[in-house]
Amino acid sequence: MIIEVERLRKEFNGVVAVDGISFSVERGEIFGFLGPNGAGKTTTINILTTLLAPTSGTARIAGYDVVKQPEQVRRRIGLVPQEVVLEGDLTARENLIFHGMLYGLSRQQIESRISELLDIVELEDRAESKVRTFSGGMKRRLELVKVLLHEPEVVFLDEPTVGLDPQTRRRIWEYIRTLNTERGVTVFLTTHYMEEAEQLCDRVCIIDHGRILDIDQPDRLKHRLGEGEMVEIELAERCEEFVRSLGEAGYRIKSATGCRVTVVAERSERVLAEVFSLADRLGTGIVSISIRKPTLEDVFIHYTGRSIRDEAAGDTRIREIARRLKH
């Protein structure tokens, strides 16, 4: 186990940011922390990277305690924080040189690694440009390879693709996979993007309010919801009765907000038929209906009763109110 965390807890003046979490990460894994804003992801990373002392509990990286042997830990890790921490007034090359110097590498070692690294993230032609002139995606890419310069055993990526467009995000995923498979680097990343956790991570840890809700492979997490597909139905009226009737018919209702209801069904064709006949019987129309594979979002809702995307949830509520007002 390259990361071992036991009953880790962090309080900020009485506010509990991390609430006694325990988990471990195996060498070579891509391990993801999935949670909404304020879940405690960054706080956990800060403790694991020796930036913050925990209130209680222990954490070890490659066998070294983050509090008692910080220097040993620092030698073995790389951190790409949530916000960009490059020196904008230095060129990409100078940023890398400085980074290498911080880790005691010689100029020759640094120079010999730089072009290869810049090549990985396709920034070779921008080596001599000031980082200030880079786009957000370019800065992210540079940071990603910067931490590889000193050949760490684990890299911590705090929301590595936040604020990037889908295309750039996919490219960054590619780089992360490359550094994991080709260089054998263990990756610990945090995200609040479902697809990111699903596509990239070997194992995902769902965290909310500083507590771990579940840890497993993405597929297995989804199986927690039961076998089958998600059927989302939006009704025009008589919603409560409809939901009740569905429940009585033996369907597993995953969520029901107002006139939107989600059920899990093994054979979705059968559900569709029943939904339509039920709606007929109640004399209500169906606004929309969709069938999809379960996502980690559904898993998150399963555990917390709310969507990870707070804004999206808020949006639904507002539409709900608007609809009620109209009727």
Next chain:
Amino acid sequence: MRFLRELYVVFWKEMLVWVNNPMLPVVRALVFPMMWIVIFGSAFGGEVNHIPVAVVSEDSGELSLAYLSMLSTGRTLELKYASPSEAEKLLKTRRVYGVLHIPADFTERLRSGEGVTVSLSTDESTPQIANAMAAHFAKVSRSFSAQLGLEDAVRVERDPIYGRGVKYLDYLAPGVVMMTILFSSIFSGGLNLILDREFGTLKMLMVSPISRDAIILGKIFAGVAQSIASGVVALVVAILMGVHLKSGAAGFALVILLMFISGFGFIGMSTAFATRITQLEQLMVVMQVLIMPMWFLSGGLYPLESMPDWMKPLAIVNPMTYATDAARAVMIRGIIWETLLLDLAVISAFAIAMFLVGSYSFKKTLGGIK
């Protein structure tokens, strides 16, 4: 050894960033002190031309005419001939800055190889003009004497009617140089730290295995080096503008040492403040309530003697007072250790204390794990 290397790494990066940003260091190091010197210095200093001077001549001999024509060559003076009473009135009403009296026996005495004294009544309320005028008279008189084959045949007796003034630019320059150190320390120390924290660049150092002391010292040394660079620019600008540096290269070196010591103190001070400050606006407040008074109450602009009594204690507890006084002593009087001891003791004590406070509070804000 390893510590020194680490210290160097931090120092190197700070300096590289400083040098790499083409705009800020120039603005901070050059424009700022220049502005002060230009505003406060040029208003009085620089080349002064067309100074109106009244001439009361009781001699119409050829040598007095020759002397007067020599005086009026060049652009420095504008001579006006006047009767004694007219001349006095011109001087009192500030339409001329000086009145030259040429005695009746001027030509006669020089002919017979004797020296002669001319008197120059001056208005020295504007010291730079008085100085430029006096310098011109001295120069002309010397070369006039030399042409006659005599030495110091014409002596100018300066008679400042309002008392003698100090050469203001000489007086001002040490204060401006030290002010540059004070102000750039605030930028290099405090501001830098706040920005570092804001942009997370400090984090980069914190997750790396280099020692925490190397981070602190590297940043402080880089800050001091940047301040000294600005101070040297200010000093050179002052010298180019004609400020006289008494003890030459040794004096220059000593002034740099003074910059180093006080720079340490100011960086320490601004770092201590910056660790308690999270927003730039707050730093501006500190600037206004602390830094500006430190500068104005340092004797840098006006002599402490001219301050009201209630203000004097503020100047006495102000470390800037001693830094400025020391720099001025070196630049004007030269290296006379007796005159410097108190100043040196005070600024060294200040520097050590502030360095300790600054690095301690910096270390505390680094927080977490040591």
